[in-house]
Amino acid sequence: MRLVQVLIPEGAREHVLETLDDEGIDYAAFEEIGRGDFEAMVQFPVPPSGVEPVLERLTDAGIREDSYTIVLAPETVVSQRLTALIERYPGLRISREELYARAEDLAPANSTFFAFLVLSTVIATTGLLLDSAATIIGAMVVAPLMGPAISASVGTVLDDQRMAARGVRLQVVGLLAAIATGAVMGWLLQFTILIPPDLDILTVPQIVERTNPNFLSLFLALGSGLAGAISIMRGSGSTLVGVAIAVALIPPAATAGLGLAFGPFGVAVGASVLVLVNLLAINLSALVLFYLAGFRPLDADQVEGVRRSVVSRIAVIAVGIVVLSVVLGAVTWTTFQTESYAAQAQNEIQQEFDRVDAEGVELVSVEVAYEPVDLVLGNEPEVDVLIGIPRDVQAPPDLAQRLDDHLTEQLGRDVVVRMGFVEAEVSESEPPDPPFGRVAESSPTSLADRRLTTVAT
Template sequence: MPPVGVEPLLEKLRKAGISEDTYTIVLSPEMVISKRIDVLKKRFPDQRISREELIARAEDLAPPASTYIAFLVLSTAIATGGLLLDSAATIIGAMVIAPLMGPAISTSVGTVVYDRKLITRGLTLQVAGLLLAIAVGAFIGFLITELGMMPPGIDIREISQVAERTNPTFLSLFLALGSGIAGAISIIRNAGSALVGVAIAAALVPPAATSGLGFAFGLPAVAIISAVLVLVNVLAINISALILFWLSGFRPLGSSAVGRARKAVVLNILVLGVAIAILSTVLGLVTYVSSQTALIEQQAKAEVSVMLNESEYEDMRLVTESVDVSYRPADLILNEPARVTVILYRRAGQELPPGIAQRIDDRLTEFTGREVRVRVGFIEAQQTT
């Protein structure tokens, strides 16, 4: 029979007097040759596995504590190195061995079938694992700084892989929601669990490692924003998987247990939903701030180019890609000025327009509505006739 037929058959066996103390083994045949296959498919149109198989898979996905810790420490260490090396390939490689899918799925499965042991184990592994990942990231960061393995004066916020986790947007929330749904589907349909595990780990391990690096390098904003991203992602993964398992029809045995499970599911969805909504305000703020800073940078570069094309400055040329705007989200929040650096070519002996830096400053302030600080540098050029 199809996998979805296992559960109703087991219920009939229980009603016939076969208790749970017996061994029930479910086997998958290599091939079935029968004219009744179409009849079975019509009778069992769904493709989900049975409740018992779901519980068994959830238990298998949550590995023993020693294995879980070992793989989590290794994956976080590799991910931390990938962040500092700005290597997306290294980070992806770390996600392959990260064991975070199992605990998230176990918690959701335990809730819908009202298995408190499974819930407790899943929650414990999730909380302890993410705290451990942050601690490992911090330890590696402290070790690197103490051993002088990073160039002096480097700002990890300028590393693109780190910046990606310190400037999260609502797209990060959609990634986590999608990962949770994909994880539930992969378990229900028994397909692609390994690949989905990579997606779930990608939503959790790199930001956790980034949070640890924030603590190590004395950057509390990096540590806090990344930790918020981790928390939002783990809540989103749990709520999406929980909803999908419940909508797929998984219930505990017994009508009284079904009622308790329904209450637990509704309560968890409400609590997780409210927590996500509250924490998402941080993502919303970061999204707004990031868009505003990007807009200021774009406006400043465009306006400087327009200004230098005017006749008054026709003897000067802008060095290619030489308008640098330093304006971080923290600067916008703290109302700090944008720092604009402009590099110009000028002919040897050419007289400079008086107060050109201030002119650019005034123009950008008026155009962007933001306070700026302008520095203008010159490269003297000579050309043969």
């Protein structure tokens, strides 16, 4: 429920009160003893969805734009007379005036916005380098990106070019500032003892996760934008939804900055594409939802211009998303291909060993090194196979080459097979461990310390 307070200009009192009577609204009117431009103040309760149509009727009755209208959200309204009013104005959508006010409140002053943005980026960059999801989530609580994303869409549908331009400007400049902050922080940390020397950021899972954008990231951004618009329209959960919007933007922006600082150009490019796609998707979903919800300017002469502006902006954003979706589609397809190859290669090698059934010979592990970039560049997959074999058993001859030929024939792609053999002895004491259980926990790259014999093709 909303409590609306309106100052009635001189000469409009009778028309205003008649309008409220026609609407079936209970009201209280008070004499105005202020500066003399107004003759009375009237206040009345009305459901949130009824504020906009009632104010439009009052405007026709003589409430000028230079008057004062205050819309309050009371904690509780106790009355049995509200049922008919609620039935007359069903729905949960807030008024145009409330939407505009909330959009302005969500876009803070520039100094406040950039202070929180830089701090959230610093926290997110720290979380990325620490591979700490909890720290990254904490950064999202600080990030102030929901306000500009919402105000840009609200300004567009309500024909406030100043608000729309400021929302777009804060988003673009803010994300560039976030990338720059991540780059500067990453560059400075390389001269300290806070991170390992010669750190390869591609070994950090939280960073790698944001360097290969696919279509799932697009769903995240679209969902965040819709959630933000709904939370503003319904007046609930805007703070938590702001976290969802920040999740889609700040971590990949910080990742792009780290890519610039540490050198892998592909990291910066992949994360930047993710930032741009998410930014466009959030704005698109919010803009479409606000327009479909029926928000329009008060002046009817502006409605047609707003419709053209909304359509043109939706078209531009959609084209941008389609163009960037080529990158998303390529990453999604190459990731599917490489992961499918890895799973098939592991399965084929396991089946081959099951067929051989050599006594005492055990397949310990199979690791396939094949990334999307390898598929694009035409690099051959690398398959590392670790074989456990008793000391008194002869290793099968040419096993690496046989597996190479088998994989090439079955999967239709040239491959490099590296094979390591580890000798093991198992005591007869009770209870025995699995013959190669402890060895299976090691990766092929760490087996050099075990003095293995390696056969490569």
